[in-house]
Amino acid sequence: MSTPDTRETAGPGVETSAITAAALALGDDALVLSHRLGEWAGSAPVLEEEVALANIALDLLGQARILLSLVGDEDELAYLREERSFRNAQLVEQPNGDFAHTIARQLYFSTYQHLLYGQLAAGDGPFAGLAAKAVKEVAYHQDHAEHWTLRLGDGTPESHDRMQRACDTLWRYTGELFQPVDGLDLDHTAMESAWLDSVTAVLTKATLTVPTGPRTGAWAAGAGRQGLHTESFGRMLAEMQHLHRSHPGATW
Amino acid sequence: MVTMTALEEELSRIAGAVPDPELPVLTLEELGVMRGVHVTGPGRVEVTLTPTYTGCPAIEAMSSDIEHALHEHGVPDVSVVTVLAPAWSTDDISEEGRRKLAEFGIAPPRPQGPAGGPVPLTLAIRCPHCGSTDTELLSRFSSTACKALRRCTACREPFDHFKEL
Structure with missing residues (x-):
């Protein structure tokens, strides 16, 4: 994509009220992770996992469609925004890597998303209806990720090493998940400590070492919510948006 | 519970008898996704439907099947609205x-x-x-x-x- 993006706002025709900003952040998380999981179609280690990852991707795509529709036209938002206009956390855009990386990303994200939707469902804000529905679906995503973490971590020396490497590599992207998002009235501190407890319990049971690197601060990654993304995200978007940009207005 | 008119009950039976597009042994009524049928004007009906899963692609086929069934029954103007809350179980x-x-x-x-x-x-x-x-x-x-x-x-x-x- 060669067109320079000079827009400071979230995209074409987007209102930047607090609620739409929050919908964009959560919707972009769901959309981007959905696309990443979809990349496994045709190349997952076993057929059952191909189906599982596609099902999880479909749940996330459903959430993304509802959230982005609160902001504007879902297709325009998904296919016509430039990289800097996306508000997803950097964790979800990380490449699939080997299967262990995908599972570590799923473990970190689904644990966070389950806590997030749990809090939103308990409130009466604009996302309560979606959250009450999605929290039940995400419980299955989290269960799936936890079982695979146990299986790989407490598996062969090779699977253990790969799972450990994946957990270490992605650790630095997890702090960003608990930075306040405009328009979301959440107890981020409670969410972060519940997340740490949950992930620590799973990793320990899986005979893995809880990573010790920074999750926030100067050495941590994160600024996706401000529109700053990591290198591989541009390539992912190029593939995701290619068809729509090449054939504007095309339909089935 | 909002009371339904005899016409709404009849239309509700017709819409509810539409088979699920992915599990055609079940009707939408049996699946529990029908939330209401309201006559909003002469020849105008609004059907509320809830998805099973947030990303369930069958919801679009369900909506058009309901529209088709009610058109067949002589209702010219049918709109199907999806609602998320309360969540389907x-x-x-x-x-x-x-x-x-x-x-x-x-x-x-x-x-x-x-x-x-x-x-x-x-x-x-x-x-x-x-x-x-x-x-x-x-x-x-x-x-x-x-x-x-x-x-x-x-x-x-x-x-x-x-x-x-």
Whole structure:
């Protein structure tokens, strides 16, 4: 994509009220992770996992469609925004890597998303209806990720090493998940400590070492919510948006 | 509970009798996704529908099938609205729906009871082919988001289980 993006706002025709900003952040998380999981179609280690990852991707795509529709036209938002206009956390855009990386990303994200939707469902804000529905679906995503973490971590020396490497590599992207998002009235501190407890319990049971690197601060990654993304995200978007940009207005 | 007029009850029966596009043994009424039918004007009807899963692609086919069925019945102006709350649960599947699922070879979801109630018992999932309760989980996700893949350890047949939501 060669067109320079000079827009400071979230995209074409987007209102930047607090609620739409929050919908964009959560919707972009769901959309981007959905696309990443979809990349496994045709190349997952076993057929059952191909189906599982596609099902999880479909749940996330459903959430993304509802959230982005609160902001504007879902297709325009998904296919016509430039990289800097996306508000997803950097964790979800990380490449699939080997299967262990995908599972570590799923473990970190689904644990966070389950806590997030749990809090939103308990409130009466604009996302309560979606959250009450999605929290039940995400419980299955989290269960799936936890079982695979146990299986790989407490598996062969090779699977253990790969799972450990994946957990270490992605650790630095997890702090960003608990930075306040405009328009979301959440107890981020409670969410972060519940997340740490949950992930620590799973990793320990899986005979893995809880990573010790920074999750926030100067050495941590994160600024996706401000529109700053990591290198591989541009390539992912190029593939995701290619068809729509090449054939504007095309339909089935 | 809002009282329905005789016309709304009739239209509700017609819309509710539309088969699920992915599980055609079930009607939308039995699946529990119909939330209401309201006559909003002469020849104008609004149907409220709730998706099973947030990303369920069948919702679009359900909407157009309902529109088609009501058009056939002489209602010119049909709009189908989707609502998310209260969230659909597998407890919304009727008894008759559960029976039909089992007959079709899909183990029906176990009842969950009201949210926040006592911890539910973990009942065994019965093989829809031979009836054995000795079954194992192969994958939490199967041919659609709403099903898990299991295998019967007695007759060795794999089968889908409509998982609890």
